[in-house]
């Protein structure tokens with residue numbers, strides 16, 4: 001059960017402001033750094049470093065609450081713990097962090113609390129602690145159930161740990177349970193990858209799947225080893241995933257994301273619809289009162305958060321691109337509401353017309369969305385619009 005914060009400041013009218021926006025907390029620790037990973041995280045950090053991170057997290061919140069508009073009485077609608085690996089924290093640390101969230105924020109309007117978790121770090125005790133505090137959704141970094149694929153990715157877990165993590169989450173009775181699947185790995189035959197996805201999607205209890213093609217990011221060990229991926233294979237697997245998951249009852253609601261009815265990630269939908277969110281922790285991004293900002297990636301310097309105000313038209317273009325990640329795209333009315341009155345034709349009319357001619361965008365009088373053929377080459381569409 002989620003408790004109401006005792007110190008909530010009542011609005012003058014006596015009626016609470018509607019809950020809105022999302023709180024993101026970045027937990028930058030992992031058991032070990034995966035060789036393909038470009039996320040900001042550190043492998044195997046010991047307890048003093050984690051204590052320092054938690055103390056700084058609380059200081060960051062206190063400073064922002066006192067200096068940024070509307071935060072003192074904010075009621076978030078969603079919370080997301082991302083990383084890194086939130087479940088790398090010890091049970092007592094997870095309990096303390098969740099307890100701090102409950103004591104600090106007014107959660108009376110909360111509709112979703114998501115936590116990322118990785119097989120090999122999730123235990124029944126940690127799952128029970130998260131459930132006890134009111135976490136409603138677990139997102140498991142399964143990546144694959146194939147032993148060769150997991151070894152290639154340098155994950156700390158094998159197929160048995162992945163299945164065990166799904167079972168632990170299911171037994172803890174989270175209302176929603178998702179998993180990541182990574183495809184297009186070197187050395188894994190296409191038939192094995194297809195079987196991998198079908199096996200994962202058939203695990204009982206999963207109502208959300210995020211499918212990511214392996215990308216070799218600059219600066220990672222994979223880039224240094226010159227790991228190659230096969231674009232055509234990845235495209236075929238993407239199309240296979242769309243067909244297989246739809247046949248299994250999932251809807252394709254965002255470029256990489258599939259959900260059973262009602263299981264879409266509400267927090268991530270905020271990102272894609274131009275919503276408000278506040279990010280705490282190193283490398284966390286925020287979109288608050290119309291200003292996009294990002295914290296330093298450096299653990300020591302992150303408290304010196306910087307913010308960058310974009311010109312309104314540029315910000316509206318970013319919002320356009322974020323929203324096109326959702327398969328239904330934008331309606332004109334939604335887009336105007338999310339951007340303070342902008343219209344996409346005024347912003348990027350010629351570029352949109354060219355993309356429509358090339359059958360990469362579909363435009364009607366009231367709606368703009370990616371075409372099916374654009375789903376796998378969405379980056380080039382977005383570059384043309386930014």
Ligand code: SF4
Pocket residue numbers: 029030031032033034037038039041083084085118141
């Ligand atoms: S567990 Fe996830 S965040 Fe951590 S190193 Fe691996 S891919 Fe990156």
